Amino acid sequence: MTSGEHTRAVHTPDPPRLEQTPLGLPVHRSAAFRFSSAQEYADVLSGAQKGYSYSRVDNPTTDAFAQAVAALEGVGVDGDVVAQPFASGMAAISTVLMALTHAGAHVVVPREVYGGTYGLLTTVLDRFGVTTSFVDMTDLDEVRAAIRPETTVLYAETLANPTMTVADLPGLSAISRQAGLTFVVDSTFASPAVCRPLEHGADVVVHSATKYIGGHSDSTGGVAVGSPELMARVRHDRIDLGGMLAPDEAFLLHRGLATLPLRVARHCASALVVAAAMEEHPGVLRVDHPGLPSHRDHDLARKLFDEGRYGAIVTITPPGGRAAGLALCDRLQLIAVATSLAGTHSQVSHVATTTHRQLDDAALAAAGIDLAAVRISVGLEDPEDLVADLEQALDGL
Secondary structure, eight states: OOOOHHHHHHSOOOOOOOSSOOSSOOOOOOSBOOOSSHHHHHHHHHTSSOOOSBTTTOOHHHHHHHHHHHHHHTTTOSSOOEEEEESSHHHHHHHHHHHHOOTTOEEEEETTOOHHHHHIIIIIGGGGTOEEEEEOTTOHHHHHHHOOTTEEEEEEESBOTTTOOBOOHHHHHHHHHHHTOEEEEEOTTTOTTTOOGGGGTOSEEEEETTTTTTOSSSOOOEEEEEOHHHHHHHHHHHHHHTOOOOHHHHHHHHHHHTTHHHHHHHHHHHHHHHHHHHHHOTTOSEEEOTTSTTSTTHHHHHHHSOTTOOOSEEEEEOSSHHHHHHHHHHHOSSSEEOSSOOSSSOEEEEGGGTTTTTSOHHHHHHTTOOTTOEEEEOOSSOHHHHHHHHHHHHHTO
């Protein structure tokens, strides 16, 4: 059949079918997929036949990323573990919570929960009739007392932001199962290279993959991991809410997984050096890092976390309140004042005005967060250089 030049330009030959498996993950940068028949299109959309129709629904590259994270998180778990990809960590958290709640439902979460999650619960989900109790998650009796007949979700963070409180995952799981709840754990600060909550009884694990999973501050994404039954519910809401991960981002995040254990081991080792030095500095009132024997959750961290890995966040509190925390950040020369965390570069943020800006002073105090608290994400630099930078900044306050 003869065709014109515009038709020939649009209808190029199909790409070659590969006989060998590429070492690098192929990027399927296509919003739409072509079918051999109208019936195949209908069958793929309905789920009667496996395949891809539209990249807001599913995409081979994003699926490959999600499957890779599920393989890392699902170690030691009985039964199948699958994952769903998202455009950001908050897209993952919000979709999971929407899938597991309804008007009139109730959620129990930590007082020091990440500010974005706090905002979701108090300014979005509450408008649709979902109520929340903020509790001291280290007090299991308080957790039990907060559960109501309408509670559907118990929510925890493996390592709390920014206090580095360690969640008693087995204890919380036992409470959740006894009450018939779904136990959701945000494990962003740990990553699968530190702790895998599903091994300890969690039902769903969520990550901001932007952080340690990606690891290079150049991509944004999220992921939720759990049983096929729970993830089917999450996928249904993900499709309707539209927070799908793009294939280019999925490629970068998938690439980050290959070096995740290597990077996290160094992050954690350096963070422990920084934390120990800050604990000795006279200009620091408090250091939050579970690798320190003085941290109240040190023994629990040793029990739950991979050996020698206690996370790479160190939160320090100088005297002087909000002004002192801001001044400390501004005096740093090597450590960057920057958004996010877990990249190759060390980063610092003043907690009360950034990550937990959604909490008023009373809520910050209830969460155990001082107005001066400064969160340090320890990168891949030489730890001695980071300590020197922090010391000169503290000495000048």
